[in-house]
Amino acid sequence: MSLNVLGIEDESFNANHLEAKVKVYQDEHYHEITPLIESHNLQINSNNYLWKDSALIVVENNDLRRGVLHHFHSSITARHPRIAKTIQLIQPFYWWPHMKDFVTNYVKGCATCQMNKINTHPTQPPLYPITSTSSLPFQTITMDFITKLPLSCRYDTILTITDHNVSKASIFLPCAETIDTVGIPALYATHIFPHYGVPL
């Protein structure tokens, strides 16, 4: 279950701000985009910015591209549309090479989308109490996310890891909502494993 603790929109990526950042980045990295013009049929407008039809080109910068995805997919107003819908929403405004792959990977790795997947099994499985015979902490654990927090040092989500053995203690690890199946074990390996090892 995700907790929308504060429900505050991330102000650093509002639409105007984002477009301004993309334009500044185009200015500063013009030499990197000029080779794309012919191969992708791009246009330069009177202000010298590069477009593909109505879409502004987002130059090689994954932070900016994630900003676009945040705005059109993960922000509170966007409400996590599916992959095809997210692409459809972005297309009139922004474009970069292999954008569909980028969007697909982003949405597939979106922790909120993973947690809110529609349950296709109508029969509810029985609930089993979490039991453990271990007397050592963090041998039986549960994980959860607290999402939609205001951005702080590039983090907007907290991964909680709770010990169901002796201590019932929780450890809170800052991460991004886009954390994926590679990122979660990496966090575990860095912060929990050195102290408590691998769960049973």
Ligand SMILES: [Zn+2]
């Ligand atoms: Zn999502």
